[in-house]
Amino acid sequence: MLTLVTAACGSTTEAASSNTATSATAGSPSTTSVGSDGVVHYEGLGRDHTTGNVEYPESPPVGGNHDPSWQNCGVYDEPVRNENAVHSLEHGAVWLAYNPSLSAADVEILRAFALNQTHVLVSPYVGLADGEAVVATAWGTQLRLDSVTDPRLAEFVATYQEGSQTPELGVTCSGAVGSPIA
Numbered sequence: 001m002l003t004l005v006t007a008a009c010g011s012t013t014e015a016a017s018s019n020t021a022t023s024a025t026a027g028s029p030s031t032t033s034v035g036s037d038g039v040v041h042y043e044g045l046g047r048d049h050t051t052g053n054v055e056y057p058e059s060p061p062v063g064g065n066h067d068p069s070w071q072n073c074g075v076y077d078e079p080v081r082n083e084n085a086v087h088s089l090e091h092g093a094v095w096l097a098y099n100p101s102l103s104a105a106d107v108e109i110l111r112a113f114a115l116n117q118t119h120v121l122v123s124p125y126v127g128l129a130d131g132e133a134v135v136a137t138a139w140g141t142q143l144r145l146d147s148v149t150d151p152r153l154a155e156f157v158a159t160y161q162e163g164s165q166t167p168e169l170g171v172t173c174s175g176a177v178g179s180p181i182a
Contacts, residue, residue: 037143037152037155038143038144038145038152039141039142039143039152039156040062040141040142040143041140041141042058042062042063042140042141042142043140045062045063045064045139045140046063046064046065047063047064047065047066047090047167048065049065049066049067049068050065050066050067050083051067051068053083054066054082054083054086056082056086058142059127059128060082060085060095060097060125060135060137060142061082061085061086061137062089062137062139062140062141062142063086063089063090063139063140064086065086066083066084066086066087066090067081067083067084067086067087067177068087069084069087069176069177070084070087070088070090070091070093070173070176070177071084071085071087071088071093071121071176071177071178072088072173072174072175072176072177072178072179072180073088073093073114073117073118073119073120073121073173073174073180074114074120074121074122074178074180074181074182075110075111075114075122075123075180075181075182076121076122076123076124076178076180076181077123077124077181078123078124079100079123079124079125079126080121080123080178081177084176084177084178085097085121085123087176088119088121088173089137089138089139090139090166090167090168090171091119091166091168091171091172091173092119092138092139092161092162092163092166092168092169092170092171092173093119093120093121093138093161093173094113094119094120094121094136094137094138094156094157094160094161095121095122095123095136095137095138096110096113096114096120096121096122096123096134096135096136096153096157097123097124097125097128097134097135097137098110098122098123098124098125098128098133098134098135098148099124099125099128099132099133099134100124100125100126102124102133102134102148106133106148109148109149110122110134110148111182113153113154113157114180114182115182117157117161118162118172118173118174119161119162119173120157120161121173129144131146132144132145132146133145133146133147133148134148134153136153136156136157136160138156138160138161138163138165138166139165139166139167140165141160141165143156
């Protein structure tokens with residue numbers, strides 16, 4: 001039996017009437033707390049659709065206005081568009097944005113997090129701070145790590161993949177944009 005789950009994002013209002021690149025802002029979310037485990041939580045994130053580019057205050061973004069199409073979850077060997085990845089976060093994805101300079105062995109460790117998972121997105125991310133290996137992000141939640149073997153990474157994925165912070169819990173992370181390599 002096939003069950004189709006549909007849900008509408010916060011708004012179907014589009015900031016642009018075509019697919020041409022226009023600039024929009026994601027707003028200014030506020031940091032609500034930083035846990036003893038280093039996880040930062042944000043609130044006040046917009047959820048409107050826009051077909052344009054969005055200027056996010058965090059890098060990688062933790063949420064906010066986003067493209068109407070989500071990024072298909074899985075593993076990518078090229079950077080993905082922020083606006084599509086943010087939509088995946090809204091559906092409960094955990095995005096493991098890694099430093100493109102990571103060794104092949106470290107990338108393999110991250111790829112393993114996506115195996116047999118429906119809501120994990122792994123991609124290189126240009127512009128991470130020096131020394132950052134990976135930034136794990138779920139909607140409104142982020143953890144920056146200097147090692148892919150830090151045990152907090154596995155804890156983050158287990159806690160936040162389709163976790164209670166998910167605005168659209170139960171919505172797919174496939175069938176939209178991108179062709180993951182794994």
